[in-house]
Amino acid sequence: MTASDSDLVLRSRSGDRVAFTALVGRYRDRFLRYARHMLADQEDAEEVVQDTLVRAYRALDRCEPQRFGAWAHKILVNRCRTRAIRGHWFRRRRVDLHLAHDVGTMDEDVLWRDEINRALATLPVDQREAFLLKHVDDMTYEDMSTMTGASVPALKMRVSRACERLRSILESRR
Amino acid sequence: MSDTFIDRIADTLRQPVAVSEDFDQRLARRLEATPRASRFLKPVSALAAAIAGVGILAWWALPHSSQREVLLTIDLPGAVSVYVVGDFNDWDRSRTQLARVANGNQWRAKIALAEGVYRYAFLVDGQQWIADPSRPSASDIDFGGQVSVLAID
Numbered sequence: 001m002t003a004s005d006s007d008l009v010l011r012s013r014s015g016d017r018v019a020f021t022a023l024v025g026r027y028r029d030r031f032l033r034y035a036r037h038m039l040a041d042q043e044d045a046e047e048v049v050q051d052t053l054v055r056a057y058r059a060l061d062r063c064e065p066q067r068f069g070a071w072a073h074k075i076l077v078n079r080c081r082t083r084a085i086r087g088h089w090f091r092r093r094r095v096d097l098h099l100a101h102d103v104g105t106m107d108e109d110v111l112w113r114d115e116i117n118r119a120l121a122t123l124p125v126d127q128r129e130a131f132l133l134k135h136v137d138d139m140t141y142e143d144m145s146t147m148t149g150a151s152v153p154a155l156k157m158r159v160s161r162a163c164e165r166l167r168s169i170l171e172s173r174r
Numbered sequence: 175m176s177d178t179f180i181d182r183i184a185d186t187l188r189q190p191v192a193v194s195e196d197f198d199q200r201l202a203r204r205l206e207a208t209p210r211a212s213r214f215l216k217p218v219s220a221l222a223a224a225i226a227g228v229g230i231l232a233w234w235a236l237p238h239s240s241q242r243e244v245l246l247t248i249d250l251p252g253a254v255s256v257y258v259v260g261d262f263n264d265w266d267r268s269r270t271q272l273a274r275v276a277n278g279n280q281w282r283a284k285i286a287l288a289e290g291v292y293r294y295a296f297l298v299d300g301q302q303w304i305a306d307p308s309r310p311s312a313s314d315i316d317f318g319g320q321v322s323v324l325a326i327d
Contacts, residue, residue: 017205028193029191032191033190037187037191042191046193046197050200050204053201053205054205054208057208058264061264113186116186116187166180167179167180170179171179
């Protein structure tokens with residue numbers, strides 16, 4: 001039988017490292033995906049996810065056991081936002097250089113994925129964050145509001161603007 | 175424009191992303207350096223984790239030779255309860271209790287610690303803080319008094 005998050009958190013708190021390892025295994029890939037798309041850089045994404053998991057481990061006592069996933073994701077969202085704002089101009093330059101170098105050898109699917117990532121990287125941080133939480137992580141606006149601290153109307157506006165901009169950029173390239 | 179276009183974008187973004195081969199190893203090292211647990215698992219548990227597919231992080235779950243067991247003792251003949259509280263248990267007042275030994279005067283607890291420097295103090299009867307007289311002490315701004323310093327190398 002698969003252990004619940006709540007059970008794994010309680011066991012981790014009492015020193016059971018295997019339990020925390022299981023939690024990492026449960027959320028690692030999802031967190032990496034979010035961070036990769038927020039930051040447009042694999043190295044930055046891995047660093048932020050590691051930082052998130054270490055912080056979560058250290059602060060497990062402050063976590064409602066049954067809400068570990070949402071709680072850790074909130075840490076990740078905050079870490080990504082901070083990193084994205086600080087590294088905005090530098091990261092965009094790296095993405096552009098990367099794409100300019102690789103485009104000639106990409107097949108269509110890879111090219112399409114890279115075009116999406118490139119378009120995502122042009123969005124303001126708050127719009128990118130809202131778009132990913134809504135359309136990739138399939139969160140409700142209420143959960144997004146809890147996670148980001150923004151109001152539901154503000155989040156709807158951000159998602160709408162993000163969709164509009166992505167359409168505008170990507171349609172012109174197809 | 176229908177939502178189909180956005181759905182197509184979202185489907186693409188839901189695909190797994192690349193991860194470095196040494197990601198778990200680096201994470202295990204960082205977790206190893208993060209003080210938290212005071213109880214450790216039997217190797218068979220870590221083996222079970224490895225079989226379950228959690229990869230190299232299972233290494234982190236093993237009790238390592240780099241971790242040392244440390245015996246903390248203090249003589250407190252009149253105490254009713256004694257806890258040790260410090261960096262290694264996130265200053266949790268109720269996680270690590272000392273046991274009274276047979277003669278009734280001494281209290282002791284055995285804890286396993288990885289390499290590092292830890293600050294701690296004893297909490298006696300839930301209200302009195304005492305630094306460990308057998309180890310060096312230092313002032314602690316957060317704690318507001320003397321704490322003991324324990325170095326594991």
